[in-house]
Amino acid sequence: MREVTATVLENIRIAEDTYSLTFACGEEIPVRAGQFCMVGVHGYPLRRPIAVCKAEGERITVCYRLKGGGTRTLAGSYKAGEKLSVLLPLGNGFSVKEEEKRVAVVGGGAGVFPLIAAIRRYAPEKELFAYMGFRNRASVCMEYEMRRGKKLVLCTDDGSVGYKGSSVQAFMEDIGEVKPSVVLACGPLPMLRALKSAAGGRLPVYVSLEERMGCGVGACLVCVCNKTDGAHARVCKDGPVFEIGEVEL
């Protein structure tokens, strides 16, 4: 984990309310798929936790949705050349076992972005099947990154692109044929709950969780989630990736 003053290389709109931010860290920082960073935004006391999409040497790309003042300032004020304070890499990330040869990724909304890192990591060596959900045509982005696997099913809530319905529905229609050995998922809670009830317990399913964070490094105990054994886990440090049966959604 390091705190770096990065230089913005590109910060562009890639879909409705969605931006792609690439910055140079000044040094190569190894980032595992599913890890995230905390980005400082001038004028805001809290950093923004954002999943890493791509890590190529010292260049890191993250994608974020406009949610409030912080992300709007990030989109509006950080042009190429600007300095950016970033804390990374954070969290555990995804880890697919050697024997798990068939990987399904199921994402929805902003949850597709950490899964792009997983696709980039595992598509070259696994049979990878992607089910990616968006609100509508205007919110679809980074399709070329999602196509790196064996199969991509794009899903939209309104059917304007691809499958009409959620990525979980699309995945469950395919599960018998695809026979995944592991599932990696990220998205809104209702989506993850649907996935848990449909596939949890049948095969290993790893979910990446989102929570409002304070420090991002495991010290402040702000971003906890409930574990099924009654304990609390820190999303930033013990997660953000958990086995779906291990956490309450």
Place this chain on the structure above:
Amino acid sequence: MADMRVTLCGVELKNPVIPASGTFGFGREYDEIYDISRLGGVATKGLTLLPRLGNPTPRIAESHGVILNAVGLQNPGVEHFIEHDLAWLKGKTRVIANVAGSTLAEYGEICARLEGLVDFIELNISCPNVKCGGMTFGVKPESIREVTAVAKKNCPRTPLIVKLSPNVESIPANARAAEEGGADCISLVNTFTGLAIDIERRRPILFNNTGGVSGAGIKPIAVRMVYEAAKAVKLPIVGMGGITSAEDAVEFLMAGATAVQVGTANFTDTRASLAIAEGLNDWCDRHLVSRVSELTGTLKLN
């Protein structure tokens, strides 16, 4: 290079900068980023006799220049701290064990357990986020005097810092009550009770509804309260509330603090506590201040 050492209740700190309770865990996470032995001390996450799970999430929200938190004293319990973290932390820097209880007896018991093991005990009688304990003891002078006396009776050899709430009628009256109860030092301010609303949902952002407000926006109020406390008692003061720079820390020292705590700024800038300690040294050098302790209480009113 100014002399950055300060003496608090007879205990020497290598500099007057201490990360505040609840923002720094037991120091391990931040020690991955910089060597925390360069800090004057560490105020631990609030400890209770038994482990606590705390409040449901969301536990944090943000507003202009401030944050709100309602963690609800999640902690692994004092025994876990003593077994797993204390020796490590003591090897790094001064340990200020922040403690809370639900009853007077619990305050006594946890102080007795830590007696002689830590450099300071900081009595949290001002947590705004738990129903029992915390704030119940921290509002009225009579109950502050009583809980302080019980705590001090159980830790006669360990310097006792009483952490005051700002959500009260009179800071001077409460500071004096802590002094009368046997406190060795006073720290302030804890957080201000606040409410942040998600207007789309017409609901509070925090699950707990209200939370403690901290961060740069509270600083002038905190400085005023530190000044009032310093005038009211003879005890040394640890000042905090919105410190994000060395210059902010200087304000607290001038208002009467011997040492300062840095909380929310650790979230904004992971290295904030260290940067403030180093910046304080630079400030002293630039202003020909040979010992940082000379700054304490030097404010002159107009």
